Amino acid sequence: MPTQHLSRRFIVFLFGVLGLVSVCFLLMFYYFYSAQIADERTQASHSVSLLLKSSLERAMLRRDLPGLRDIISDLGKQEGVKEVMILNPAGEVRFASQPQRLGQTEAAIIQQFCPNCTPANLPLEPVTRFFTPNAGGELLRTFHPVRNKPECMQCHGNPASHPVNGILVVDYDAAPIREKGWVNILMLTGAGAVAVLFSAGAAWWFMRRYVLQPISSLDTASHALSQGNLAARVPVRGKDEMANLASTFNHMAERLQHSHQVLQSREQFLQGLIDAVPDGVRVIDPYFQIVLANRAYAEQCGVACPETLRQQYCYKVTYQRDTPCPPSLRSCPLAMLSAEQPTLKFMETLHRADTSLLSTEVYAARLPVVAGEAVASECLVVESVRDLDKAVQYSHEQKLASLGELAAGVAHEIHNPLASVRIALQASDQILDTSQENVTELKDYLHLVDEQVEQCLNVTRRLMKLGTLASGHPELVEVNGVIRETLSLLRFEREQQGIGEALQLDSSNPRILAADNDVRMIILNLAQNAFHAMPAGGELRVITRKQGATVEIRVEDTGTGIPDAILAHIFDPFFSRRHDQRGTGLGLTITRTLVKQHGGQIQVAEHAAGKTAFVLHFPDADDVPNVTQEAA
Structure with a gap:
């Protein structure tokens, strides 16, 4: 206009x-x-x-x-x-x-x-x-x-x-x-025109000098202020009402600039605060627009900067949709959260712009908007988005951290053979000092040294197999041998807790196609999980057998059992109900991930107090159809 x-x-x-x-x-x-x-x-x-x-x-x-x-x-x-x-x-x-x-x-x-x-x-x-x-x-x-x-x-x-x-x-x-009348009127008109022009000029100068120019300056500064230039000011001339108006405008602009700087600093602090959260965080307004997001959520969405997500619609970012999600088909916090249900937890698959998918766990909470002293009827939704793939990623460092729990037992296993080696060496030295002809007794001591050193080497080999990086290609794994070697590393810990061990391994020596160290880690996690459930002692039983085209591994314990209320969550990331309250909540999650990576299944067969059983099924490597399918 x-x-x-x-x-x-x-x-x-x-x-x-x-x-x-x-x-x-x-x-x-x-x-x-x-x-x-x-x-x-x-x-x-x-x-x-x-x-x-x-x-x-x-x-x-x-x-x-x-x-x-x-x-x-x-x-x-x-x-x-x-x-x-x-x-x-x-x-x-x-x-x-x-x-x-x-x-x-x-x-x-x-x-x-x-x-x-x-x-x-x-x-x-x-x-x-x-x-x-x-x-x-x-x-x-x-x-x-x-x-x-x-x-x-x-x-x-x-x-x-x-x-x-x-x-x-x-x-x-x-x-x-x-x-005569017209002549006088013309003379009066001329004089009046001169007076009118002079009066108009004087009035114009006065209005331009004291009214129009200050108003023009106010208009220019207001336009600059509306364009985001908060440093715009109006020159103050004189002490009249226009000068007071200009001074009031400048004071208002200064307060607005100060408030904007405070808001910017608070926004930067808030952005830095949520950027420090390892999980993705986003805030959604009642109109499905993202008003705030952290760097972790931007990485989950595949974008470089969280600022690019602002004012975008949540359904566009999450599902690449152009319209809001139907509440009957999707878990929409905006539709489900209320004063009676202020929080919500659900699983969600993030559809990225590059067509890749990301499995996430979302914890949503209702955040009422405070307007002055009253609470507005409209609310924001704050979501914490956890990357499940990242949570269950089992790196080499995580394996080494899990192996730390075996350190005491392994030290004990190696300490005893080394002590025997030292005694044998000392005895050999004495024999050589007293008589150089007693070779038979010296050979016995050296044979003992060799046996003890071999025992130490076996322990270290088992530990190294458990800690090596997973192979990119499956290999034939003898289930019984892996179980024996892995449980041997836990012998000291098991004996210290007063836990007995019973192995019922299939005599046909079943084999599966998997990564050797992954199978060892599966057995280690299930065995340690059983030890944690038996703080007062008990019995660990491991059973292997063939069932048709599958190999079944059954791990039982006589511990405290699993309550019905938490049974559905034991495989969730970071969910832990250990007796000593020191668990990370990733053991069973990693176990399930490793089992699925090798085409297997895991389930809880029994969970009552006194008898808990985890059952694993893997394709039998000696079954021809399974081998053909794996090769394909």
């Missing part, structure tokens, strides 16, 4: 008002001046007419008709006099300055003078009027009734019945009166 400048509107308004006032003033001046001129001319004509009437009356009393005609003729020749006539009451012209008018009946003149009058009721007072004759021009006509007097009764009858003997009509030229 084009801008209508206040200065232009002010100029138009100022000149419009001054012009209108000037026109009204000139019209009023013209009216009153013309009336004054006409009144003065009327008074003059009255004086002349009275003098003429007196002369006429004397001439009529003396019956000097030629003298009366001469007086009328001379008066008609005076400057400014157009015509002089004397009419009788019936309107007949008895005397006239123009002889051709004699004897004519001019009743219309009497009607102009007194409409609807008769010869018996003609008015007695003189009347003066402007009129325009048919020939054109403008005349000032004076009507003077000549009253009937007792001296005239002999010729004109009784004054009561004939009050007027005749009417003296004098026509003056009105053009000089009008011309």
